[in-house]
Amino acid sequence: MKLDCKHVWEHISEYIDKTIDAELREDIERHLEHCEICSAILDSTRNILVLTADDRTFELPVGYSKRLHERLEKELESSEKDPKKE
Amino acid sequence: MRMTETNEAGLIARILGGEKELFHELIRPYERMVYLTLFSIVRNEADAEDGAQEAMINAYRHLKSFRGDAKFSTWLTTIAINEGRKRLRKAKTAAEESIEEEAEGHEGDYTPAPLTDWREIPLEALERKEIREALRGAVAELPDIYRQVFTLRDLEELNVEETAQALGINANVVKVRLHRARILLQKRLVPFLRTTAPSRRWFFGRA
Numbered sequence: 001m002k003l004d005c006k007h008v009w010e011h012i013s014e015y016i017d018k019t020i021d022a023e024l025r026e027d028i029e030r031h032l033e034h035c036e037i038c039s040a041i042l043d044s045t046r047n048i049l050v051l052t053a054d055d056r057t058f059e060l061p062v063g064y065s066k067r068l069h070e071r072l073e074k075e076l077e078s079s080e081k082d083p084k085k086e
Numbered sequence: 087m088r089m090t091e092t093n094e095a096g097l098i099a100r101i102l103g104g105e106k107e108l109f110h111e112l113i114r115p116y117e118r119m120v121y122l123t124l125f126s127i128v129r130n131e132a133d134a135e136d137g138a139q140e141a142m143i144n145a146y147r148h149l150k151s152f153r154g155d156a157k158f159s160t161w162l163t164t165i166a167i168n169e170g171r172k173r174l175r176k177a178k179t180a181a182e183e184s185i186e187e188e189a190e191g192h193e194g195d196y197t198p199a200p201l202t203d204w205r206e207i208p209l210e211a212l213e214r215k216e217i218r219e220a221l222r223g224a225v226a227e228l229p230d231i232y233r234q235v236f237t238l239r240d241l242e243e244l245n246v247e248e249t250a251q252a253l254g255i256n257a258n259v260v261k262v263r264l265h266r267a268r269i270l271l272q273k274r275l276v277p278f279l280r281t282t283a284p285s286r287r288w289f290f291g292r293a
Contacts, residue, residue: 009198013265019246041198045272048221052240057218058122061131064138065117069110071139075146076106 003031008038012045094158102150109146116159119242120166126237127170128177129226134170141169156251163238163252196269199276217275224274228267235260236267 125134238249
């Protein structure tokens with residue numbers, strides 16, 4: 001089946017996640033071969049996901065882990081031996 | 087590196103058996119996940135950190151009720167989401183709640199922004215700090231329901247089923263919201279990249 005651009009856009013997310021059926025996937029791939037606009041949209045969306053998964057993009061507050069474990073330690077100390085009794 | 091589920095089950099059994107210090111070890115792989123989950127809901131660093139601590143303490147106190155029918159990470163995410171929602175309810179006005187509900191059924195424009203020059207943007211551009219900032223800003227501005235799904239799926243890398251379970255929605259809703267979130271981010275970031283990507287001349291000028 002010949003796809004138009006709009007149809008490809010509707011499936012971009014599933015295409016990236018590889019959750020579409022093989023036939024549609026092939027149709028999209030054929031479309032991408034000759035459509036620069038859709039290829040660029042796909043690349044840009046993928047790059048955003050790469051950037052999102054990069055630990056430097058969403059950083060934790062400095063000292064977060066230390067403070068977390070200190071607070072947990074207080075909780076553990078004050079709790080009974082068995083957490084269920086809390 | 088995440089521990090295998092078997093290791094976790096063993097750790098949980100030992101913690102419940104009295105070796106409570108092992109709780110530190112159990113949650114260490116999930117510190118980031120819990121914080122980001124909280125942050126996606128409360129959108130404030132201090133509140134997210136405090137909420138993450140509360141969520142971890144709650145997980146410890148209720149560890150006995152963890153049955154192992156869900157993954158520990160999903161169970162912990164659910165606790166984090168509940169903590170975030172609790173905080174939000176306290177802070178939120180009724181007016182804001184209704185805006186959120188509107189977004190749920192909103193038939194917005196979820197078509198991506200066309201661009202022709204992305205391939206000309208060198209990969210190094212992705213290393214630039216401003217792009218990270220722009221992405222953080224764009225994620226923060228997503229409607230709540232999209233931001234939460236996006237955070238769990240693309241930031242914390244939970245799968246569709248785990249995300250659905252943690253948020254209490256069905257898998258198809260996860261897919262629709264994720265698609266819209268990604269497209270909204272693409273639309274937001276493309277113009278940014280266009281206006282801030284160094285031109286070739288500038289690039290060579292610096293070299």
